[in-house]
Amino acid sequence: MKRSLILFSAAATLVFSSAAFAQTAPVKKADGILVNSAGMTVYTFDKDVADSGKSVCNGPCATAWPPVAVGDAKLAAPYSVVTRDDGAKQVAYKGKPLYLFVSDTKAGDRNGDNVKEVWHVVKD
Template sequence: MKTMIALAALLLTGSVAHAQDLKKDGGVLVTASGMTVYTFDKDVADSGKSACAGPCIQNWPAVAAPDKVAAPYSVITREDGSKQLAYKGKPLYTFVKDAKAGDRAGDNFKDVWHVVKD
């Protein structure tokens, strides 16, 4: 329920970006197209930084962020200047090996990638 309220707040901001397209499906956060959203254990919550760069970001694309978000969401600025959405201070990603909506191939990948549950 808290996630739905936060998502509603995002919609009210009038921002046009991926963040407003996030929703809960089967107990996990997904994009509007149903692609699973992940966090990375090496990211430090509320640090404003992502530990995923280079080959990592090619396999784990950052979820783009709008200009304005409401708690529990926040925005970090990546080293390349792009804006990435964070949930409870942790940057959000998708996984290139998730071929279709509902895939969760990245969950517990190398014990450091996890689906976002609320």
Template sequence: MTYFRPTILLFSIMTLFTAAAYAQAPLQTKDGILVDQAGMTVYTFDKDQANSGKSVCNDQCAKAWPPVVADANANPEGDYSIVERDDGTKQWAYKGQPLYTFAKDTKAGDKTGDKVREVWHVVKP
């Protein structure tokens, strides 16, 4: 019986670490595309230079294409990194490309922003 308590303790710790790892994942894949926590489709912008650490979609552009905001305490993980925007906020990036949603997508699963002006694209991991 003495081994029982340490086993439960170890299992509990492992569960907490696993839950923490999943809690930090900024996005998820649904139907082959990346979506945010609300299920909204996520896009990249061809004018952003990969791995530049910067977004070029600001002001009016960011109103139509809201950035996928990273919390102040968020940490990069795997293919996800964080870029700092001109206004000082943090934005998630996938494989170096800053990520956005589209204001005209009104419900989860909408993909109306795909191929807009041939520079906006859904993200397919």
């Protein structure tokens, strides 16, 4: 009986600790657009080339347009991973790197849509 209790306790600990480390997807669909896990609007940049595996938004550009980080999430098509110039991993959608916009201050803001006619909300 004691051995069964120990095995049950170990199994329960494993289940609960695995749940604690479950990864939230870096992006999701909401109201016809893609948003990050906090509900912030996600954008693409026209100067990025789909399926190139690169982002051309670096330095000051990436300060204004922070890349959507992959973290430890496992991605499946149509999502993929881009390795940035600094080695960081960025989420891509249909081969295009994804970004946030620093002027979006709350979930639902879309202040970056059509900035300089090269930044666009990702519609799905």
